[in-house]
Amino acid sequence: MRKLVAAVYVQDPSTREELILRPGDSPTPDLAALVINPAAWDASPTAAEPSAADEPASTTRLTPQSEMTETGAKKTPQRRPRSTSSS
Template sequence: MGRRLRTAVHLTDPETRELLILLPGEEPSAEHAELITHPAAWEGDDDSETSAQTPKADAKKSSARGPSKTATEAK
C-alpha cells in the first residue's frame, strides 16, 4: 500500500508528457510518487502538518509593529 495524498498535485508524466492531476486521497504509482517532493502533499507527515499551519510568524510581525492609528488619532 502506497502513500496517500493530502492535497491535489499537478505533475507531468515523464514518459508521456501528459499533465496529470492527482486528487487528495489518491495513492499515486511509485513512478509518480517519486516526482512529488513537497512533504506537505502527503498524509501523515507530522512535520509538514505543523509547518503548513504556522501563520504565527505573520501574526507576530503585525503585532510587533504596534497598534495602527486611526485617522482621528493621527491628527
C-alpha cells in the same frame, strides 16, 4: 502506500502529459517520486494499506486553462464575425 492530502500537478514521465493527482490518491511509485512537497502526503503511512499493484492510481488528464470557463466547463469555439466589406 501513502496517500495524498492535497491535489498535486505532475508531468507524466512517459507521455509528457500534465496530470493532476487528487487528495486520497495513492499514485504509482514513478508518479509518487515526482511529488516533492512533503506537505502533500498524509502524516502517517500504514503497513495495512494495499500496495500499488492491488489498486491502480486514479489520475485525471488536464484541459488547457485557455479552454476552460469560470465554472470549469470546456468552452465552445466562438464564431467569427462576418466581414462588412462594401463593394
